[in-house]
Amino acid sequence: MTQFRKLVFGIAAAFAAPWLFLIVLPAIGYQTLGPIPYNKDKGDDLDSAYSFPLTVANLSGQTIYKKEGCVQCHTQVIRPAQIALDAWRRGAGQNQLENGPEPVRATVLRDFFGEKHAFLGVQRNGPDLTNAGYRFTNRMDVHMHLYAPRVKNPWSSAPSYAHLYKERTIQGQSAGKALPLKGTQYDPGHGREVIPTPDAELLVDYILSLKKDAPLPGSKSAVAAAKK
Numbered sequence: 001m002t003q004f005r006k007l008v009f010g011i012a013a014a015f016a017a018p019w020l021f022l023i024v025l026p027a028i029g030y031q032t033l034g035p036i037p038y039n040k041d042k043g044d045d046l047d048s049a050y051s052f053p054l055t056v057a058n059l060s061g062q063t064i065y066k067k068e069g070c071v072q073c074h075t076q077v078i079r080p081a082q083i084a085l086d087a088w089r090r091g092a093g094q095n096q097l098e099n100g101p102e103p104v105r106a107t108v109l110r111d112f113f114g115e116k117h118a119f120l121g122v123q124r125n126g127p128d129l130t131n132a133g134y135r136f137t138n139r140m141d142v143h144m145h146l147y148a149p150r151v152k153n154p155w156s157s158a159p160s161y162a163h164l165y166k167e168r169t170i171q172g173q174s175a176g177k178a179l180p181l182k183g184t185q186y187d188p189g190h191g192r193e194v195i196p197t198p199d200a201e202l203l204v205d206y207i208l209s210l211k212k213d214a215p216l217p218g219s220k221s222a223v224a225a226a227k228k
Contacts (some may be wrong), residue, residue, distance in 0.1 A: 026109065033113055042218045054214045056114035061206025064199050065119065068161060075121030075128045076210065080106040104131065104213045111212040126158060133211040140180065142204045143196055147179055148186045164200035167192060 035051040038044040046054075065071070107130060112118040121128075127135075136142050144151055147165050149158035165179070170193050178193040188194055196204070 030109060030112075030118075033110055035113065036110070036217045038215075038217050044217055045215045052214060052217050053110055053113050053212070055209070055211065058202070058206040058209040059115065061202040061204070061209070062115065062117075062119070064164075064203040065206050066117070068164075068203070070129075071119045072122050073125035073158075075124050076118070076130045076212075077107045077120045078104060078128065078130050105216065107212065108216065129207065129210055130212050131210060133208045134213075136208060139204060139208065142207055143179055143200065146200065146203065147194065148181070148184070151181075151184050151186065161200070161203075164197050164203065165194050166197055167194050169193075 035053065037051045038046045038048050040048055111130075141152075143165075145153075145156075145158065146161045148160060148162075149156040167188050170178075170191055178195050181187045181194060186194075
């Protein structure tokens with residue numbers, strides 16, 4: 001019986017320890033976080049009028065991101081480099097060159113300050129979106145990827161979010177926000193157009209707001225902070 005009790009307590013401890021150190025303690029620490037002002041005396045790159053983090057992600061669009069299950073295939077966390085192998089992180093921030101001169105820094109807890117949930121992700125079936133706001137420079141490209149992922153990238157395994165878009169008859173002149181589907185297999189046909197719904201617009205707003213490579217206070221970041 002004694003050995004059985006040890007076994008039970010051992011199993012309980014094996015599950016309790018990760019839960020405590022990976023979930024409970026970080027959650028408690030997150031509740032006490034606050035913005036940290038930049039200080040030029042400590043070598044910060046930004047004017048002391050700013051504080052870290054610089055921005056908060058678009059929270060309305062984050063709700064759509066959550067509802068659509070994007071977190072199942074996309075992560076939002078840049079892990080620390082292991083044994084100095086950090087080349088795989090190059091291009092993950094503002095510097096989008098494949099072999100850029102500097103790697104982006106790892107994600108820290110305060111990067112998610114102001115967000116109720118940190119969508120770190122489950123697995124990387126798709127690209128990491130930590131700094132997606134730098135990678136996507138054209139809003140329509142994001143809409144096209146959401147509606148028809150394989151229009152520009154036939155190899156893409158991303159699902160279509162066509163339910164976030166509305167097909168309608170063109171009334172007079174085509175809407176400026178209509179997706180450029182003419183000549184593709186997704187062309188709705190003569191006199192028809194596809195436009196984003198408000199949910200699609202919010203989701204794109206959120207993706208374009210993801211910029212989490214600002215310099216950490218008191219240290220020199222490998223990537224310059226976004227200029228306001």
